[in-house]
Amino acid sequence: MQDTVITVERLTKRFGEVRAVDGIDFTVGRGVTVALLGGNGAGKTTTLAMLLGLLLPTSGAIAIFGTDMLRDRYRVLSRMNFSSPYVDLPGRLTVREILTVYGHLYGLRDTRGRIAALGEDLDIEEFLDRHLRTLSSGQMTRVTLAKALLNEPELLLLDEPTASLDPDTADWVRSYLLGFQRRTGSTIFLASHNMNEVERICDQVMIMRDGLIVERGTPADLIGRFGRETLEEVFLDVSRNRVRTEAAQ
Amino acid sequence: MTHADRNSGGAYAGAKMLSLRRIWAMVLRYLYVLRGSWPRILELAYWPLVQMILWGFISQFFVTHSSWVAQAAGVLIGAILLWDVLFRAQLGVSLSFLEEMWARQLGHLFTTPLRPIEHIAAMLALSLLRTLAGVLPAAALAIAFYDYSVFDLGLPLLAFFVNLLIMGWGIGLFVSAIVLRFGLGAESMAWFLIFLLAPFSAVYYPVSSLPDWIQPIAWILPSSYVFEGMRAVMFDHVFRADLLTAAALLNVLYIGTGIAAFLYSFHVARVRGLLLQIRE
Numbered sequence: 001m002q003d004t005v006i007t008v009e010r011l012t013k014r015f016g017e018v019r020a021v022d023g024i025d026f027t028v029g030r031g032v033t034v035a036l037l038g039g040n041g042a043g044k045t046t047t048l049a050m051l052l053g054l055l056l057p058t059s060g061a062i063a064i065f066g067t068d069m070l071r072d073r074y075r076v077l078s079r080m081n082f083s084s085p086y087v088d089l090p091g092r093l094t095v096r097e098i099l100t101v102y103g104h105l106y107g108l109r110d111t112r113g114r115i116a117a118l119g120e121d122l123d124i125e126e127f128l129d130r131h132l133r134t135l136s137s138g139q140m141t142r143v144t145l146a147k148a149l150l151n152e153p154e155l156l157l158l159d160e161p162t163a164s165l166d167p168d169t170a171d172w173v174r175s176y177l178l179g180f181q182r183r184t185g186s187t188i189f190l191a192s193h194n195m196n197e198v199e200r201i202c203d204q205v206m207i208m209r210d211g212l213i214v215e216r217g218t219p220a221d222l223i224g225r226f227g228r229e230t231l232e233e234v235f236l237d238v239s240r241n242r243v244r245t246e247a248a249q
Numbered sequence: 250m251t252h253a254d255r256n257s258g259g260a261y262a263g264a265k266m267l268s269l270r271r272i273w274a275m276v277l278r279y280l281y282v283l284r285g286s287w288p289r290i291l292e293l294a295y296w297p298l299v300q301m302i303l304w305g306f307i308s309q310f311f312v313t314h315s316s317w318v319a320q321a322a323g324v325l326i327g328a329i330l331l332w333d334v335l336f337r338a339q340l341g342v343s344l345s346f347l348e349e350m351w352a353r354q355l356g357h358l359f360t361t362p363l364r365p366i367e368h369i370a371a372m373l374a375l376s377l378l379r380t381l382a383g384v385l386p387a388a389a390l391a392i393a394f395y396d397y398s399v400f401d402l403g404l405p406l407l408a409f410f411v412n413l414l415i416m417g418w419g420i421g422l423f424v425s426a427i428v429l430r431f432g433l434g435a436e437s438m439a440w441f442l443i444f445l446l447a448p449f450s451a452v453y454y455p456v457s458s459l460p461d462w463i464q465p466i467a468w469i470l471p472s473s474y475v476f477e478g479m480r481a482v483m484f485d486h487v488f489r490a491d492l493l494t495a496a497a498l499l500n501v502l503y504i505g506t507g508i509a510a511f512l513y514s515f516h517v518a519r520v521r522g523l524l525l526q527i528r529e
Binding site for chain 1: 271273274352357525
């Protein structure tokens with residue numbers, strides 16, 4: 001079994017003169033939760049979109065499960081899934097209809113059984129037959145999560161998984177993701193700027209600024225290196241371009 | 250065994266070049282939209298029926314006031330029905346694609362193993378269903394109200410139908426490509442672009458009645474050959490294989506261009522990040 005799930009080499013994305021991602025390299029191992037942190041415009045969503053194959057890089061290479069994503073992404077897409085508050089699911093369909101369509105798209109053997117299991121697991125049974133547009137944002141988040149977990153992905157990519165959620169729902173999502181990761185040994189790669197979330201659920205952190213990965217390590221490592229008490233303070237130091245030694249003094 | 254192995258048809262279930270199941274998934278998605286919205290179902294047949302009522306009365310008037318129409322009483326009704334095949338086929342493709350744009354779910358769809366060509370196949374299948382659902386009630390109405398059956402055209406009707414369907418698909422895919430490239434600001438093209446071709450398609454009059462400088466434009470449209478062919482069957486009782494062949498050859502170009510335009514737009518969308526609203 002291959003231990004490296006994601007390998008990124010010299011990945012670059014330019015939009016005209018703007019370098020959104022500027023030659024980054026990283027690897028992500030199996031069974032870990034990794035966060036890509038960064039302020040607005042740092043390049044984290046662009047990186048996520050390139051990992052998913054929704055955006056073509058200007059240059060560089062991406063391999064997922066050892067497969068070149070630029071040449072052969074269809075070989076591995078059924079082993080991955082994705083969730084983002086900025087990409088919708090069709091509001092005119094019921095939750096069951098949405099999950100049925102995606103179950104077929106992912107080629108599930110037992111779509112009905114899987115929907116029933118997720119319905120129970122994510123506590124969405126009572127609104128499986130309601131139209132998505134009639135649900136509250138907390139309920140929608142659970143549905144989006146159900147779609148992201150339909151195929152029991154080995155690699156789950158999440159873009160700001162708790163953005164615009166109330167603290168209670170956000171806490172529920174974090175707890176669920178922790179449980180899912182421990183239960184299945186899946187790899188989770190998330191883009192976020194919620195430091196509490198990252199500190200709580202992530203094994204490793206990469207901080208981006210201006211399209212570059214400027215810091216990386218475990219949350220505890222980074223806090224120690226910067227001589228700070230929380231990851232949020234580290235993030236502010238990095239965002240404001242304070243060097244480690246100054247920040248530590 | 251991986252998680253994916255347990256749940257899907259093996260780890261590489263998404264690697265198949267073309268999957269009927271994924272095409273079915275997208276057809277199902279569009280059928281769910283129709284099932285959940287009675288105005289959409291009503292709309293499928295509403296306009297063809299209104300047009301049929303209107304043109305039916307106009308035809309009845311012309312039968313007694315025009316010697317040309319009197320030679321083949323159903324020529325206008327047949328024309329309006331066949332024009333609707335072209336319009337509904339194009340709209341069927343464009344509306345299916347617009348559903349995805351309105352739902353803002355392209356980012357989810359294209360992180361599944363769904364290939365663009367499978368999405369195209371699903372949109373074409375839906376277009377066929379929508380076209381039949383729109384045109385068949387109007388054809389039935391023509392029989393009941395005006396004693397005219399388009400089915401009297403016989404087997405040539407099938408050839409006309411298929412050619413207009415394919416031309417509509419080509420234009421529908423081209424419109425979808427433009428919407429994908431330029432966004433929802435271009436969605437009105439789904440309704441007006443086809444009508445730009447109507448005057449040149451010789452729907453209600455022969456190509457020879459068009460000004461000389463317009464006729465070459467008419468002859469690059471498969472629809473012109475179809476309507477000329479329809480009139481040949483109705484007035485002269487002959488099936489013009491030459492016209493059908495020309496329409497079919499042009500349609501290879503139309504559907505090929507439509508597919509190529511859609512796939513190119515999809516590629517451009519991946520270069521520019523249009524599939525996922527990039528927000529940071």
